[in-house]
Amino acid sequence: MSPENLPSIFTTEMLCRIGGPVPDAKAASRRAHAGVLAEHLPALMQRFEIDRPLRMAHFTGQMAHESDSFCTMxxxxxxxxxxxxxxxxxxxxxxxxxxxxxxxxxxxxxxxxxxxxxxxxxxxxxxxxxxxxxxxxxxxxxxVAYSPIYFWITRGLNRHADRDDILAVTRIINGGRNGLEDRKVKLGRAKAEIAKAMASATLDTGRDEWPILHRGLMDDKGVERLQYWLAKAGYTLAIDGDFGPATELALKDWQRRKGLPPTGIANGATWVMLTGD
Incomplete structure (x- = not known):
């Protein structure tokens, strides 16, 4: 998936999952608000360069917190x-x-x-x-989708998202650390949702031995193989089959060094270069 198309992965359902569980009484309004945002935000995020995984994750995670999981605008x-x-x-x-x-x-x-x-x-x-x-x-x-874009761009929040600095983003949005733990939870959900969507949209090579892998997979033989090859490339990793933050960071660094998009997702192109096959 090319970077300019990344924001198109957002759907009503994805935004609701990023928001997390809400009381039944709020579910209908949450879905309605998320639907409007899913319709209008992707094109705006693309236009104003909120179009990389970390930027998208911080942007949507912070929106989810500020809007009570998209229950209110x-x-x-x-x-x-x-x-x-x-x-x-x-x-x-x-x-x-x-x-x-x-x-x-x-x-x-x-x-x-x-x-x-x-x-x-x-x-x-x-x-x-x-x-x-x-x-x-x-x-x-x-x-309604324009006001968060306006705030994000005029405060230069892309640069903090690029560093994965949730504290800096939160301070600019809220003036302190209010709700920081909930913001972290929603950011984590956003990262996982974006990774899954990117993985499912990445074209496979057609070879069964080259699975598409992403953060969140656990006790997975493919992840063990990925960790083995990353360790062979010089990264210190536990070969445990769990695709956690350390594996994702190592893979992103390796992809960046090899001139691949640093998505943190192992696809066919990653496997070919990593294994030399």
């Missing part, structure tokens, strides 16, 4: 706590509630709605709505 609280917050641009009576958190990353405050409008009109369409004038439009199906 609007802050549950009334927004009254933001009243009078000059740092958010809330200078008028009622701004706290009017400019409460909306969208997957909870766009909050008059100043941020104004900045979002400017960004949309510069990078998307000169005819984009005035979101400061009509803040509820952030939630419209046509526009």
């Amino acid at each position: 609007e802050e549950y609280a009334s927004g009254a706590a933001y009243e009078g917050r000059a740092d958010l641009g809330n200078l008028h009576v009622g701004d706290g509630k009017r400019f409460k958190g909306r969208g997957p990353f909870q766009l909050t405050g008059r100043g941020n709605y104004r900045a979002f409008t400017s960004w949309m009109r510069e990078y998307v369409s000169a005819d984009a709505p005035d979101f400061e004038g009509r803040p509820e439009l952030v939630l419209a199906d046509r526009w």
Whole structure:
């Protein structure tokens, strides 16, 4: 699968799995929100270069946390706590509630709605709505996927995702470490889902002895063979059949050194170069 097509792997079901279990009462709304995002996000992620596995995983994992596992696109609280917050641009009576958190990353405050409008009109369409004038439009199906893209790109979060630095990403999104453990869980789910989707979309070579392998496989003879060849290439690994973080990191490093896409997935091209066959 070529890098420019990677965001197309996201589906409603995948986003729901990244979000994890939710109460039955929230399941319908979660599926509806995830469906809208799955329809609109892939093209935007491709356009704004959130199109590598780590970038995609951090982006969707953080969205899952901020949106209560995609159960809501609007802050549950009334927004009254933001009243009078000059740092958010809330200078008028009622701004706290009017400019409460909306969208997957909870766009909050008059100043941020104004900045979002400017960004949309510069990078998307000169005819984009005035979101400061009509803040509820952030939630419209046509526009709701843009606000997390805006936040991610304007804060330069791709570079932190490239380093797999969840703490830096979390601090920029939330201002601290709030919900860090849940963010880590959702990031882990996102990485696993992306790896599985990439593996299933990778063309096999037609040779049974060259299985497609990815992180998450356990007690697998193919993984043992992969670990054997990586160890032979100089990597210190336990040959235990478990495709965990150490095996993935070693494989990515080896692929990078050999000029292959560092996907961390063993496909036919990887096997041919690794085994010399």
